[in-house]
Amino acid sequence: MTDKYVYEFSEGDASMKNLLGGKGANLAEMTGLGMPVPQGFTITTEACTQYYADGEQINDAIKAEILTYVGKLEEMTGKKFGDLDNPLLVSVRSGARASMPGMMDTILNLGMNDEVAARFAEKTNNPRFAYDSYRRFIQMYSDVVMEVGKSYFEKLIDEMKESRGVKLDTELTADDLKELAEKFKAQYAEKVGSDFPSDPVEQLFGAIKAVFRSWDNPRAVYYRRMNDIPGSWGTAVNVQSMVFGNTGDTSGTGVAFSRNPATGESGLFGEFLMNAQGEDVVAGIRTPETIDQLKDENPAVYAQFADIVSRLENHYADMQDMEFTIEDGKLFMLQTRNGKRTAAAAFKIACDLVDEGKITPEKAVAMIDPKQIDALLHPQFDTAELKAATPIGKGLPASPGAACGKVSFTAEDAAARGRNGEPVILVRLETTPEDIEGMHHSQGILTARGGMTSHAAVVARGMGTCCVSGLGDIAFAADGKSFTLAGQTFSESDWISLDGSTGNVYGQQIATVPAEIGGYFGRIMEWADQYRTMKVRTNADTPADARQAREFGAEGIGLCRTEHMFFEPDRIAAIREMIVSKTVEQREVALAKLLPMQRGDFEGIYEAMEGYPVTVRLLDPPLHEFLPTDSDDIVALAADMNISVDELKNVIASLHEFNPMMGHRGCRLDVTYPEIGAMQTRAIIEAAINVQKAHPEWTIVPEIMIPLVGEVKELAFVKNIVTSTADAIIADSGIALEYKVGTMIEIPRAAITADEIAKEAEFFSFGTNDLTQMTFGFSRDDAGKFLDAYYDKKIYENDPFARLDTEGVGKLVKTAVELGTQTRPDIKLGICGEHGGDPSSIEFCQKVGLNYVSCSPFRVPIARLAAAQSALNNK
Ligand code: PEP
Ligand code: MG
Numbered sequence: 001m002t003d004k005y006v007y008e009f010s011e012g013d014a015s016m017k018n019l020l021g022g023k024g025a026n027l028a029e030m031t032g033l034g035m036p037v038p039q040g041f042t043i044t045t046e047a048c049t050q051y052y053a054d055g056e057q058i059n060d061a062i063k064a065e066i067l068t069y070v071g072k073l074e075e076m077t078g079k080k081f082g083d084l085d086n087p088l089l090v091s092v093r094s095g096a097r098a099s100m101p102g103m104m105d106t107i108l109n110l111g112m113n114d115e116v117a118a119r120f121a122e123k124t125n126n127p128r129f130a131y132d133s134y135r136r137f138i139q140m141y142s143d144v145v146m147e148v149g150k151s152y153f154e155k156l157i158d159e160m161k162e163s164r165g166v167k168l169d170t171e172l173t174a175d176d177l178k179e180l181a182e183k184f185k186a187q188y189a190e191k192v193g194s195d196f197p198s199d200p201v202e203q204l205f206g207a208i209k210a211v212f213r214s215w216d217n218p219r220a221v222y223y224r225r226m227n228d229i230p231g232s233w234g235t236a237v238n239v240q241s242m243v244f245g246n247t248g249d250t251s252g253t254g255v256a257f258s259r260n261p262a263t264g265e266s267g268l269f270g271e272f273l274m275n276a277q278g279e280d281v282v283a284g285i286r287t288p289e290t291i292d293q294l295k296d297e298n299p300a301v302y303a304q305f306a307d308i309v310s311r312l313e314n315h316y317a318d319m320q321d322m323e324f325t326i327e328d329g330k331l332f333m334l335q336t337r338n339g340k341r342t343a344a345a346a347f348k349i350a351c352d353l354v355d356e357g358k359i360t361p362e363k364a365v366a367m368i369d370p371k372q373i374d375a376l377l378h379p380q381f382d383t384a385e386l387k388a389a390t391p392i393g394k395g396l397p398a399s400p401g402a403a404c405g406k407v408s409f410t411a412e413d414a415a416a417r418g419r420n421g422e423p424v425i426l427v428r429l430e431t432t433p434e435d436i437e438g439m440h441h442s443q444g445i446l447t448a449r450g451g452m453t454s455h456a457a458v459v460a461r462g463m464g465t466c467c468v469s470g471l472g473d474i475a476f477a478a479d480g481k482s483f484t485l486a487g488q489t490f491s492e493s494d495w496i497s498l499d500g501s502t503g504n505v506y507g508q509q510i511a512t513v514p515a516e517i518g519g520y521f522g523r524i525m526e527w528a529d530q531y532r533t534m535k536v537r538t539n540a541d542t543p544a545d546a547r548q549a550r551e552f553g554a555e556g557i558g559l560c561r562t563e564h565m566f567f568e569p570d571r572i573a574a575i576r577e578m579i580v581s582k583t584v585e586q587r588e589v590a591l592a593k594l595l596p597m598q599r600g601d602f603e604g605i606y607e608a609m610e611g612y613p614v615t616v617r618l619l620d621p622p623l624h625e626f627l628p629t630d631s632d633d634i635v636a637l638a639a640d641m642n643i644s645v646d647e648l649k650n651v652i653a654s655l656h657e658f659n660p661m662m663g664h665r666g667c668r669l670d671v672t673y674p675e676i677g678a679m680q681t682r683a684i685i686e687a688a689i690n691v692q693k694a695h696p697e698w699t700i701v702p703e704i705m706i707p708l709v710g711e712v713k714e715l716a717f718v719k720n721i722v723t724s725t726a727d728a729i730i731a732d733s734g735i736a737l738e739y740k741v742g743t744m745i746e747i748p749r750a751a752i753t754a755d756e757i758a759k760e761a762e763f764f765s766f767g768t769n770d771l772t773q774m775t776f777g778f779s780r781d782d783a784g785k786f787l788d789a790y791y792d793k794k795i796y797e798n799d800p801f802a803r804l805d806t807e808g809v810g811k812l813v814k815t816a817v818e819l820g821t822q823t824r825p826d827i828k829l830g831i832c833g834e835h836g837g838d839p840s841s842i843e844f845c846q847k848v849g850l851n852y853v854s855c856s857p858f859r860v861p862i863a864r865l866a867a868a869q870s871a872l873n874n875k
Pocket of ligand 2: 767769770
């Protein structure tokens with residue numbers, strides 16, 4: 001921190017982005033490059049932070065400094081605030097460190113008042129232009145600074161056009177616009193309760209405050225959360241002397257990209273409008289012309305612009321997004337920044353820049369946002385149809401992609417209709433493991449409850465199926481055959497569409513376009529793999545998922561959740577039989593039925609992974625999850641098992657837990673029923689032996705993982721079941737199979753006693769879903785209900801189940817890494833919680849020295865790229 005809060009453009013450069021924001025730093029850089037930039041100054045991001053520290057006030061020292069810079073700008077331009085002969089008019093715009101397009105607002109023509117406008121009209125001999133600028137200013141100021149709302153002003157414009165019998169704004173005369181300015185001021189006075197400020201200095205401070213305030217508006221806060229931008233960064237404010245694109249037919253304004261941001265094709269791409277200002281180009285009031293037409297309109301300006309574009313792209317070595325204005329035939333650059341682009345364009349541009357010798361492959365890997373990969377792997381909405389649609393609700397973006405289908409309320413119905421080729425969206429209060437088949441046959445899943453690591457979210461991500469979770473506004477009808485949302489009622493014949501990347505829900509059909517991976521993707525991923533130091537594994541429970549993950553480049557399985565296999569219709573009966581068994585003998589009989597099925601699953605998984613490591617976790621969830629809840633199912637099961645319905649109901653009641661997440665689950669199941677762990681170990685080891693024998697070219701080393709350990713003695717107890725079972729089988733098999741036994745670190749106690757735990761564990765896998773819920777003490781399934789309040793109150797900036805809380809949970813991870821390594825220097829360290837597929841969490845994993853991350857198959861490419869970027873950042 002210094003006590004300098006304001007910089008002239010000529011005092012800065014591109015390296016000062018943190019202080020000047022992206023826009024300010026680039027305006028400074030363009031100034032330094034000798035490009036035509038209307039001069040001005042930047043009020044720093046630190047001034048914004050100070051504004052909040054001072055209780056949302058610009059303090060006197062900063063005010064004085066700003067006024068000094070106004071003076072300097074007046075000197076530089078020869079114009080003066082409020083001067084009738086030569087008034088200084090400025091634009092005021094926000095500019096944060098990371099670009100947040102459309103998140104904050106702009107004010108143009110600041111410095112105008114009745115007298116200035118009148119004199120301006122005279123001096124320019126262009127009253128239309130003067131009053132057009134004035135009415136725009138009043139409109140923008142009212143909207144942005146006083147939050148009066150755009151629509152009142154738009155209505156006044158429409159009324160004026162109607163009364164004059166014209167269609168376009170440009171057809172309104174100078175007198176019309178003058179009258180409009182009066183009406184706008186009256187509107188302002190009515191809504192705000194005081195007159196429109198005529199003092200330019202008062203206007204300026206109002207505008208600066210509005211920009212600072214906009215840093216915390218709800219859409220900015222939401223954008224930051226989606227894009228991992230910390231609230232502490234603040235935004236800078238750029239005050240720039242105005243140039244006018246609306247002085248007449250030799251003026252204009254436009255936006256352009258140095259390459260096509262949708263496809264990545266090279267060549268200038270953009271639009272402009274003659275006799276227009278600022279927002280007109282994007283507002284769609286008039287249809288802009290393509291940038292090529294500027295060549296005919298003004299060849300000299302076009303040539304100058306094309307030259308600047310290519311210089312800027314070469315200078316920044318990236319595709320540029322620029323704004324420009326032509327004032328009476330003279331070109332001015334108002335902005336340049338690295339342009340936002342589609343995923344497909346991002347990959348093409350990065351490869352092309354390498355081929356053109358402008359960047360290295362390292363830079364190509366570093367410049368792509370890993371989260372964009374989602375758009376290449378999952379179907380997306382047709383852009384035009386999406387634009388025309390309005391969401392009717394917003395839940396959590398639990399699993400990316402776009403889905404459209406008819407509503408289905410039960411997993412059975414979804415499975416039946418889905419199998420018949422009907423596109424369905426499964427809409428549930430929440431999902432349970434029983435719903436797996438229905439989920440599988442759905443285009444998308446929508447739940448009213450549940451967070452980012454809820455069952456629906458985790459399973460949908462694993463399947464690569466779109467999911468929106470935790471949309472609490474859904475109200476189900478008592479008969480479960482319809483739901484209402486935003487005042488509309490939906491039943492089975494109704495279409496809905498889900499955007500799993502934003503959480504938006506639409507009450508209509510929106511076409512989707514399939515995912516498409518091009519050759520550029522492969523090239524970038526190949527480079528990424530060269531720079532990466534962490535391995536990337538996958539969380540996969542079935543051979544099909546494992547194969548999918550291999551296609552995406554997974555280098556092993558970091559978590560196979562064995563329970564997911566138990567819900568297949570042919571095995572649920574056996575698992576239920578095991579649960580209701582009263583004696584060890586009865587249980588062993590049931591387990592013996594499960595053994596061949598589990599062994600078969602594991603064989604399939606080893607085959608799919610072709611010798612890459614496979615970590616299988618012993619049974620984890622509370623047993624009651626497997627029991628039927630529906631009374632028909634209970635009757636059927638009782639009959640199957642030859643016990644009375646009452647007896648079965650008693651068993652079910654006895655398994656009830658008040659807090660199952662902290663109840664009889666994880667390794668506790670093996671402590672109470674060692675025969676479960678023994679059966680699973682047998683299945684894992686026998687499968688490995690069979691596949692090893694079939695494929696001598698692979699070295700299969702099964703990794704058996706014991707979940708939810710908090711105390712080394714319980715680990716030792718379960719490990720003993722595993723090793724005694726495994727060793728006996730291996731001894732009988734005649735081959736020298738190696739295997740490893742390790743644990744998940746999911747309980748804070750395990751993390752802080754990791755030196756002890758490591759005496760028994762050959763590897764740690766951080767189960768950061770449970771570790772997060774146990775560390776925060778709130779449930780992963782319920783937190784969604786109150787986290788929004790925490791974001792609103794700025795207590796949390798992110799969902800800790802989606803992005804690792806590095807300060808708290810991360811500290812436990814770091815501690816466990818250090819303690820574990822002290823005991824066992826070669827201990828293998830990985831993460832298999834959902835954070836293993838989140839780019840910023842992956843960066844943390846790199847920093848603390850994990851050997852691998854593991855995530856659902858569709859996130860494997862994201863993790864490969866994020867791991868490469870983390871390695872490059874931490875070189
Ligand atoms: C975890 O807790 O992070 C984990 C991977 O296990 P699960 O999500 O199955 O509880
Ligand atoms: Mg867990």
